[in-house]
Amino acid sequence: GHFSAFNLDVTEGVLKELDTSLRPIRVDISSSNQVISLEHGDVDLNAALAMTSQRMKRLDFVGPIASGALGFMVRAGDEGIKTLADLEGKAICAPDGSTGADIMTREGHLKDRLITLRDTHSCIESLKKKEVDVVVGDTLPLSALALEDTDIRIAPNVTIGAPSQYGIALPKGHSKDCIRLRDALLKYVASGKWLEAFRNRLPNTAQRANELQPSADQINARSCRD
Structure with missing residues (x-):
């Protein structure tokens, strides 16, 4: 059936903020292969990967887009x-x-x-x-x-x-794309679209939406780090 999730809502929303016609194509990747699939170029973005210190040494992240x-x-x-x-x-x-x-x-x-x-x-x-x-x-x-x-x-x-904090992950070496995605995420959150997507997707957790929404300071501090 049709797959949908909050992390994909956010990723699609961020891409729309870039004013591009590009839309994500979903690819099934097992949990154990998520990092290596990015490093090998099998996928271009991961819509929500936990931003651990070890992963941040190997990949660039835009986020957090959510925490839990x-x-x-x-x-x-x-x-x-x-x-x-x-x-x-x-x-x-x-x-x-x-x-x-x-x-x-x-x-x-x-x-x-x-x-x-x-x-x-x-x-x-x-x-x-x-x-x-x-x-x-x-x-x-x-x-x-x-x-x-x-x-x-x-x-x-x-x-x-x-x-854990979750972000959009991409391979190292694409710093300009990372910064563009970071700025698009900041715009997406500031516009209220993040809150709208969260409340629509997760009505059983909607009372925590304001608490879980990432701040601009968090996004700037954790995105596109060298």
């Missing part, structure tokens, strides 16, 4: 995950190479319960089949998926790790 903590998705009828302690003994799924997989691996008491699959959708299918108990991932895309599927829900108020 890692949360946990469960089956709709599962009320058993109320704290992190409730994860003990649970089979936890994360996309291979994702921030969620990295954090779960560092949590020594949980890593033995971690199962990695190709992507979030694979984890969700495994959850619905009761092959795993929990899916770990960024709360914003998980919230969007929960809006579309009544069989799954986000465990409320259960997060792990520091909130």
